[in-house]
Amino acid sequence: xxxxxxxxxxxxxxxxxxxxxxxxxxxxxxxxxxxxxxxxxxxxxxxxxxxxxxxxxxxxxxxxxxxxxxxxxxxxxxxxxxxxxxxxxx
Numbered sequence: 537x538x539x540x541x542x543x544x545x546x547x548x549x550x551x552x553x554x555x556x557x558x559x560x561x562x563x564x565x566x567x568x569x570x571x572x573x574x575x576x577x578x579x580x581x582x583x584x585x586x587x588x589x590x591x592x593x594x595x596x597x598x599x600x601x602x603x604x605x606x607x608x609x610x611x612x613x614x615x616x617x618x619x620x621x622x623x624x625x626x
Contacts, residue, residue, distance in 0.1 A: 565598065566595075566596060566598065566601065569598065569601035569602070569605065570592050570593060570595065570601065572605055573592055573601065573604050573605050573608050574589060574592060576605065576608040576609050577608050577614065577617065580608070580609075580611075581613070581614040581617075584614065588614075588617075588618060588621065591621055592604065592621075600624060603624075604621070604624070607620050607621075
């Protein structure tokens with residue numbers, strides 16, 4: 537293998553590591569958002585159903601998760617939150 541090929545392979549590895557770090561950061565941010573929503577709901581309304589946890593766990597849009605956090609903080613009841621969640625989860 538030539539030096540140019542070896543440098544190309546090394547550069548490819550570096551790029552792969554950077555992409556992996558970015559993906560890891562995104563996954564971590566999504567997990568934190570989901571956990572924040574569940575924490576707010578639990579503090580406000582007590583134990584939440586596994587159904588709600590599962591739906592929240594499948595959410596991957598950061599904007600929707602942000603809106604759900606606001607909803608979790610302002611909903612009058614867990615039933616109201618669940619109704620709104622059903623509308624979002626179409």
